[in-house]
Amino acid sequence: MDAPASAVELRQVSRTFGEVRAVDDVSFSVAAGEFFSMLGPSGSGKTTCLRLIAGFEKPDAGPGKILLLEKDATALPPFERDVNTVFQDYALFPHMTVDENVAYGPRMRGVAAGERKRRAGELLELVGLAGYQARKPGELSGGQRQRVALARALINEPKVLLLDEPLGALDLKLREQMQAELKALKRRLGITFIYVTHDQGEALSMSDRVAVFNRGRIEQLDSPSRLYAQPATTFVADFVGGANLIRGALAQKLTGQDGPFALRPERLRLGTKDAVAESQELSMIGKVLEVSYHGASHRYTVSVDGQKLEVAVPSSKEVSARLDEEVTLYVPRTALIAVAERGT
Numbered sequence: 001m002d003a004p005a006s007a008v009e010l011r012q013v014s015r016t017f018g019e020v021r022a023v024d025d026v027s028f029s030v031a032a033g034e035f036f037s038m039l040g041p042s043g044s045g046k047t048t049c050l051r052l053i054a055g056f057e058k059p060d061a062g063p064g065k066i067l068l069l070e071k072d073a074t075a076l077p078p079f080e081r082d083v084n085t086v087f088q089d090y091a092l093f094p095h096m097t098v099d100e101n102v103a104y105g106p107r108m109r110g111v112a113a114g115e116r117k118r119r120a121g122e123l124l125e126l127v128g129l130a131g132y133q134a135r136k137p138g139e140l141s142g143g144q145r146q147r148v149a150l151a152r153a154l155i156n157e158p159k160v161l162l163l164d165e166p167l168g169a170l171d172l173k174l175r176e177q178m179q180a181e182l183k184a185l186k187r188r189l190g191i192t193f194i195y196v197t198h199d200q201g202e203a204l205s206m207s208d209r210v211a212v213f214n215r216g217r218i219e220q221l222d223s224p225s226r227l228y229a230q231p232a233t234t235f236v237a238d239f240v241g242g243a244n245l246i247r248g249a250l251a252q253k254l255t256g257q258d259g260p261f262a263l264r265p266e267r268l269r270l271g272t273k274d275a276v277a278e279s280q281e282l283s284m285i286g287k288v289l290e291v292s293y294h295g296a297s298h299r300y301t302v303s304v305d306g307q308k309l310e311v312a313v314p315s316s317k318e319v320s321a322r323l324d325e326e327v328t329l330y331v332p333r334t335a336l337i338a339v340a341e342r343g344t
C-alpha cells in the first residue's frame with residue numbers, strides 16, 4: 001500500500017472553553033514530511049490545536065474530525081497516536097540522567113536495557129550531545145536541555161513531531177542555531193514537523209507552509225514567501241512582516257480606491273522633496289517623525305496626510321533625511337497589495 005500522503009488532517013474542528021472559542025471551525029491538512037507551522041499571537045488557538053492533534057484535548061461535539069495518517073483518530077487517546085510532543089519547558093525528569101530521560105519511552109514499552117542504551121546513544125549523537133549521557137538536566141544549558149527533549153521524542157520514531165514553542169526559552173543566538181539544526185534534522189529524518197510559534201521570523205525561515213491564526217481561526221495558510229508577498233488580510237499583513245496599511249483618504253489619493261492596501265516598508269523609496277519619480281511610481285510628500293538604526297537598515301517613520309508610514313532603507317544607501325524634514329516617498333504601483341479588512 002502507498003504511504004499516506006497526509007500526516008495530519010483537521011476537519012471542521014472546534015474547541016470551546018466556557019465562553020472562549022479557542023479553536024473555531026478549523027480545517028487543514030499537513031502533508032507527510034512537511035514542516036508546517038502554526039503562527040499567531042498569544043491566545044489565538046495554536047497550542048490548543050496542537051493539543052487536539054496530540055490527543056490531550058478533545059474537539060467539541062459536532063462534525064469535527066482529526067485524522068492521523070489518513071485514519072480517523074478523533075477518539076484515540078494520546079498514547080495510541082503516532083505523534084510525540086516537545087514542549088517549551090522541555091518537561092525533562094530532573095532526577096534522571098540524560099541517558100535515562102532519552103530512553104524513557106523505550107523503557108515504558110519494555111525494550112531491553114542494552115538496546116535502550118544503544119538507541120539513546122544514537123539519538124544523543126544525532127542531536128550533538130554524545131558524551132553527556134551521565135549528566136542530569138540541571139547540569140545542562142537551555143539549548144542542551146532542548147536537545148535532550150528532542151532526542152527523547154525522536155527515540156519513539158513518531159511519524160509526526162509536534163513542537164510547542166520549543167525554542168521560546170533560548171536567547172536569540174541559540175534560537176537561530178537551533179532553528180538551523182531543527183531544519184537539518186527534519187531533512188535528515190524526513191518526518192512531519194508541526195511547529196507552534198508566535199515568532200513570525202522563525203515561522204518564515206523554517207517552514208514549508210504556515211497557518212496564521214487569529215482568534216481561533218486560520219486567516220491564511222500559505223508558503224512563507226506567499227504570506228509575505230500576498231497577505232490576504234490586514235491582520236496577516238501586519239503580523240507577518242509588519243506592513244504599512246493604507247486606507248481611506250490616502251488610499252483614495254494614491255489609487256482612487258478606498259483600500260485597504262498592504263505596503264512593505266522596504267518597497268517605499270525615500271527621496272528629497274524635489275526628487276523625480278520614475279515611471280510607474282506613485283509619490284507622496286511627508287515629514288520625517290523618527291529615524292532609528294537597525295544595523296542592516298535605517299527605519300524612518302514618515303507622516304503622510306496624518307498617517308504614519310514606516311520606511312526601511314538599507315544602511316548601504318546614502319540617504320540623509322533628518323527629523324522634521326519634508327521628504328517624498330515613492331511607491332511602485334505593484335507594491336500596493338489589496339487586502340481584506342480584518343480586526344487585529
Ligand code: ATP
Nearest residue numbers: 017020022040041042043044045046047048049198
Ligand atoms: P500562547 O502563544 O499564549 O500559548 P495560543 O495561541 O497557543 O497562545 P491557546 O493556548 O490555544 O492560544 O489558547 C486559546 C484561547 O483558549 C485563550 O483565550 C486561552 O485563554 C483559552 N484556553 C486555552 N486552554 C484553556 C483551558 N484549559 N481552559 C480555559 N481556557 C483555555
